[in-house]
Amino acid sequence: GINAEYMGHEEISVGYRGRRDTVLFTSHRMIVIDVQGLTGKKTSYTTVLYKRISSFSVESAGTLDTDIDLVINATGVTFRLGLSKDTDMFGLQRLLASVTTSAH
Numbered sequence: 001g002i003n004a005e006y007m008g009h010e011e012i013s014v015g016y017r018g019r020r021d022t023v024l025f026t027s028h029r030m031i032v033i034d035v036q037g038l039t040g041k042k043t044s045y046t047t048v049l050y051k052r053i054s055s056f057s058v059e060s061a062g063t064l065d066t067d068i069d070l071v072i073n074a075t076g077v078t079f080r081l082g083l084s085k086d087t088d089m090f091g092l093q094r095l096l097a098s099v100t101t102s103a104h
Contacts, residue, residue, distance in 0.1 A: 012024050012025070012026050013025045013026060013027065014095065016070070016081075016083050016087055017083070017084060018081055018083045018084060019067070019082060020034070020035040020040070020082075021033065021034055021035070021081045021082065023079075023081055023083075025095060025099065028049070028050070029047050029048060029049050029050060030047070030050065030053070030072070031045060031046070031047055031048075032044075032046045032048070032079055032081070033045055034046070046077075046079075048077075048079075049103070050100055050102075050103035051103040052074045052075045053072055053073070053096070053099075053100045053103070054073050054075065055072075055073045056072045056073065056093075056096045056100070057070075057071045058071075058089050058092055058096075059071075060089055067082035067083060067084070067085060068083045068085060068087045068089055069081070069082060070082075070083055070092065
């Protein structure tokens with residue numbers, strides 16, 4: 001997981017979890033935690049500063065789909081995360097709008 005040394009003086013504002021992915025929003029950046037492979041032994045941590053996020057979309061779960069899809073476009077990379085259907089979709093949109101507009 002995330003330890004205090006990695007975080008420094010940042011505070012985690014909120015986190016969202018999917019089946020394998022987690023996204024954390026801190027006071028300074030977004031951290032995407034991607035569990036990879038069939039066994040889940042490999043984990044990737046990617047940091048994106050809010051000012052690098054150019055656009056985002058949040059798509060609700062469909063009838064057969066159990067996840068909410070979060071797509072974040074940042075400089076040079078696109079993240080597609082499947083979050084729990086219990087995710088507060090509108091709260092997530094408000095948070096992303098707030099952090100991206102205040103960072104630019």
